[in-house]
Amino acid sequence: MSDERSAFSRRLADAMRTAGHEPRPGVLERLFNQRYAGKPVAFQTASRWLSGQAIPAQDKLRVLGELFGVAPHVLQYGERAGLRVAEARLGWPVNATALDRQAFNDYLRLPVAQRQLVREFITALVGRDP
CATH class of the missing domain: 1.10.260.40 (lambda repressor-like DNA-binding domains)
Structure with a gap:
C-alpha cells in the first residue's frame, strides 16, 4: 500500500x-x-x-x-x-451536519419558484415576518 x-x-x-x-x-x-x-x-x-x-x-x-x-x-x-493564496470563502457553521449541507445543496438545485416556497416555509416555522 x-x-x-x-x-x-x-x-x-x-x-x-x-x-x-x-x-x-x-x-x-x-x-x-x-x-x-x-x-x-x-x-x-x-x-x-x-x-x-x-x-x-x-x-x-x-x-x-x-x-x-x-x-x-x-x-x-x-x-x-x-493552502494557497486565495479569496477567503465563507465556511459552514460549526454545528452544520453533512445532512444540513446536503439539504442546502438540494435546495440550490430547486427551481426558483420552489426555492421561494421553501424560504416562506422556513420563515413561517421560525415565526419571523417575511
Missing part, C-alpha cells in the same frame, strides 16, 4: 466518521451509489478505497467530497494541499 493511498483512506474514513457514518465498505458503497450518477461502484471498490489499495477518479472524489462535506482536493491530498 502506497503512502498516498494509505493517507487517502485515512482521510476518507475520518470524513465518514465526522459526517456520522461508520467507515465500512458496505456503508460507503450504499451512500456513494445513491448519489453518483454514473455506473455504481461495487462493494470491492469501496473496500479498496477504505483499505488504501486505490484512490478514486476525480468525478468520484467530487461525489465523496459532497457526501462528507470535504473539498475533493483535501480528501485526495490532505489539508496542506488546500
Whole structure:
C-alpha cells in the first residue's frame, strides 16, 4: 500500500466518521451509489478505497467530497494541499451536519419558484415576518 493511498483512506474514513457514518465498505458503497450518477461502484471498490489499495477518479472524489462535506482536493491530498493564496470563502457553521449541507445543496438545485416556497416555509416555522 502506497503512502498516498494509505493517507487517502485515512482521510476518507475520518470524513465518514465526522459526517456520522461508520467507515465500512458496505456503508460507503450504499451512500456513494445513491448519489453518483454514473455506473455504481461495487462493494470491492469501496473496500479498496477504505483499505488504501486505490484512490478514486476525480468525478468520484467530487461525489465523496459532497457526501462528507470535504473539498475533493483535501480528501485526495490532505489539508496542506488546500493552502494557497486565495479569496477567503465563507465556511459552514460549526454545528452544520453533512445532512444540513446536503439539504442546502438540494435546495440550490430547486427551481426558483420552489426555492421561494421553501424560504416562506422556513420563515413561517421560525415565526419571523417575511
